[in-house]
Amino acid sequence: MKTITIISWRNVWRNKKRSLAMIMAIAVGLWGAVMTLGITNGMMAERQRTTIEQHISHIQIHNPEFLKDDNIRNHIEKPEALFTTLDAAPEVKAYSARTMVSGMLATTTLTTGVQLIGVDAAMEDQTTDIESNIIEGRYLDVEGRNLLLIGQTLADKIKAQVRSRVVLTFQDEHNEIISAAFRVCGIYRTSNTTFDERKVYLRQSDLLAQLGADYMVSEVAVVLDAMEETERLSASLRASFPELEVRSWSEVSPELGYMNEMFGVMMFIILLIILLAVAFGLVNTMLMAVYERIQEMGMLMAVGMNRRKVFGMILLETSFLTLLGAAGGLLLGGITLQLIGESGINLVLVGGDSMQYMGFSSVIYPTLEPSFFVTLTLMVAATALCSALIPALRVMKLKPAEAVRAE
Amino acid sequence: MKIIETNNLTKVYNSTVVPVRALNEVSLAFSEGEFTAIVGPSGSGKTTLLNIVGGLDKPTSGEVIIDGVDITGMKESKLIDFRLHNIGFVFQSYNLLPVLTARENVSFIMLLQKEKREVMEQRAEELLRQVGLEDKMDVRPSKLSGGQQQRVAVARALASRPRFILADEPTANLDTESAFNLLDIMQQLNREEGITLIFSTHDQRVIDRARRIVTLVDGAVAKDDLNRPVA
Numbered sequence: 001m002k003t004i005t006i007i008s009w010r011n012v013w014r015n016k017k018r019s020l021a022m023i024m025a026i027a028v029g030l031w032g033a034v035m036t037l038g039i040t041n042g043m044m045a046e047r048q049r050t051t052i053e054q055h056i057s058h059i060q061i062h063n064p065e066f067l068k069d070d071n072i073r074n075h076i077e078k079p080e081a082l083f084t085t086l087d088a089a090p091e092v093k094a095y096s097a098r099t100m101v102s103g104m105l106a107t108t109t110l111t112t113g114v115q116l117i118g119v120d121a122a123m124e125d126q127t128t129d130i131e132s133n134i135i136e137g138r139y140l141d142v143e144g145r146n147l148l149l150i151g152q153t154l155a156d157k158i159k160a161q162v163r164s165r166v167v168l169t170f171q172d173e174h175n176e177i178i179s180a181a182f183r184v185c186g187i188y189r190t191s192n193t194t195f196d197e198r199k200v201y202l203r204q205s206d207l208l209a210q211l212g213a214d215y216m217v218s219e220v221a222v223v224l225d226a227m228e229e230t231e232r233l234s235a236s237l238r239a240s241f242p243e244l245e246v247r248s249w250s251e252v253s254p255e256l257g258y259m260n261e262m263f264g265v266m267m268f269i270i271l272l273i274i275l276l277a278v279a280f281g282l283v284n285t286m287l288m289a290v291y292e293r294i295q296e297m298g299m300l301m302a303v304g305m306n307r308r309k310v311f312g313m314i315l316l317e318t319s320f321l322t323l324l325g326a327a328g329g330l331l332l333g334g335i336t337l338q339l340i341g342e343s344g345i346n347l348v349l350v351g352g353d354s355m356q357y358m359g360f361s362s363v364i365y366p367t368l369e370p371s372f373f374v375t376l377t378l379m380v381a382a383t384a385l386c387s388a389l390i391p392a393l394r395v396m397k398l399k400p401a402e403a404v405r406a407e
Numbered sequence: 408m409k410i411i412e413t414n415n416l417t418k419v420y421n422s423t424v425v426p427v428r429a430l431n432e433v434s435l436a437f438s439e440g441e442f443t444a445i446v447g448p449s450g451s452g453k454t455t456l457l458n459i460v461g462g463l464d465k466p467t468s469g470e471v472i473i474d475g476v477d478i479t480g481m482k483e484s485k486l487i488d489f490r491l492h493n494i495g496f497v498f499q500s501y502n503l504l505p506v507l508t509a510r511e512n513v514s515f516i517m518l519l520q521k522e523k524r525e526v527m528e529q530r531a532e533e534l535l536r537q538v539g540l541e542d543k544m545d546v547r548p549s550k551l552s553g554g555q556q557q558r559v560a561v562a563r564a565l566a567s568r569p570r571f572i573l574a575d576e577p578t579a580n581l582d583t584e585s586a587f588n589l590l591d592i593m594q595q596l597n598r599e600e601g602i603t604l605i606f607s608t609h610d611q612r613v614i615d616r617a618r619r620i621v622t623l624v625d626g627a628v629a630k631d632d633l634n635r636p637v638a
Contacts, residue, residue: 007506296504296505302461303519309519400463401458
């Protein structure tokens with residue numbers, strides 16, 4: 001076996017140019033695969049992260065009726081027990097208890113539908129990164145009453161800026177219409193322009209004062225230290241609070257999961273196409289190598305090398321070529337991911353800012369799990385074995401008497 | 408002692424299209440220690456006979472018996488193993504493995520026989536010395552002349568301690584000096600060690616050295632000249 005391995009290894013280098021060309025082709029193909037997958041995975045991971053951190057959190061808890069009708073009367077009854085449980089849960093990083101109503105925001109020129117989110121500024125700041133997304137003005141923790149934090153898309157739409165006055169109109173729990181004037185204290189921008197157009201933040205105390213209500217909580221958004229704890233904690237909360245609707249992020253935003261799956265399938269298909277191209281190249285190279293050495297193969301069988309060993313020699317040669325190319329491609333891909341993964345790729349220059357309309361950040365941080373490289377190596381090994389079959393089977397059909405006399 | 412017998416060997420190619428009768432009921436016997444040259448015009452069946460005796464091809468009818476073993480109906484896997492342990496081959500085009508050195512080419516056969524490493528190394532060196540290549544042991548075939556390569560091929564053929572060696576036109580690609588050197592070596596092996604040699608050849612230089620000449624014409628034995636005086 002050792003000698004067959006040595007012969008196979010040396011055979012790889014008999015035609016250095018051809019072997020190097022094949023190795024480089026494999027390396028470039030795999031580097032391309034790693035980059036494509038890394039960029040796509042980075043896009044999806046970033047979308048998932050920003051959606052969770054900026055918008056939906058890991059877990060959302062509501063009164064079940066609120067999901068059918070977001071009227072303020074469908075609030076969580078006696079939320080204190082829930083808060084106690086969340087305070088005691090070690091996996092909970094932070095949570096925000098929000099008062100929410102749908103309403104209209106009006107200026108002198110325009111009226112538009114919005115969702116008003118009344119928050120405790122400190123709790124909200126620990127749960128989402130809304131404060132870090134402020135591009136103008138201040139967060140809700142400043143002095144003053146009836147202050148608003150609006151998204152840049154909404155601000156552009158209503159032509160508002162910091163200190164602009166707007167009128168909010170909404171209904172209380174008795175369906176009475178309430179109108180109140182508010183002043184814009186800050187403008188934020190997230191990666192989702194639809195969110196920015198709809199969601200308006202204000203102090204919970206200001207909203208409750210307008211509603212004439214005691215403490216009412218429409219939604220509790222929970223952020224965890226580790227995403228992997230989501231399902232386990234969700235199940236635990238459901239068991240403890242069966243009267244509440246507890247949803248994980250994948251239930252709040254199922255399209256996030258679907259999109260991940262869809263991209264996963266697409267990437268698998270792209271990877272298969274790349275590996276198919278690699279396989280064709282390998283088959284071509286190895287068939288040439290076999291045809292050039294028919295006489296030699298015939299001699300080997302004539303002097304007493306069984307067909308299994310000759311078959312194994314071809315497999316080994318193909319494997320060496322493939323693994324060298326794969327090692328180069330994966331290493332290059334890993335290094336490139338490491339370098340670009342920190343600085344990110346800014347797609348604004350190539351029209352990437354429109355991606356925000358679909359909830360994608362225009363700056364992508366390519367990333368791949370280490371386990372992916374293991375999977376890709378196994379797929380490449382399988383490609384090598386399959387590619388080796390055609391030339392190896394060709395060798396198996398050789399007749400030694402004819403082969404030794406081949407030109 | 409007879410080590411090879413062929414009984415009514417016939418080989419027909421393309422039997423369903425235009426049949427070509429390459430061998431026509433050839434019956435021969437070869438004794439241990441013989442140096443035989445099989446001669447005849449092109450297409451007379453020399454190579455076909457060697458291929459069938461060497462187990463590289465199967466006859467259409469007839470049998471080949473080597474040391475009492477009928478190899479004609481043997482399964483391929485057993486035949487490959489039989490060749491490995493009993494038959495040495497020297498080809499016209501040398502057919503050395505270009506990625507191995509002279510020493511490795513000779514050792515390779517013993518490796519297939521699963522010989523011990525120390526025995527392999529010692530025998531490879533011994534054989535290469537016997538063929539006059541003690542200073543070329545670690546050189547690859549691309550750096551050897553045609554004659555030197557053929558001598559490595561002879562050493563390789565001897566490495567497995569075969570019952571006999573089959574050589575198909577071994578001097579065809581050699582210049583005069585190389586051909587004589589090779590023949591000297593082979594004749595010496597035949598005389599001193601009793602190695603049985605069967606050559607297929609057109610080369611008069613070979614024919615002059617052979618003690619037995621079998622002449623084939625149109626696939627049949629036209630003449631079998633035993634116990635000739637040799638050069």
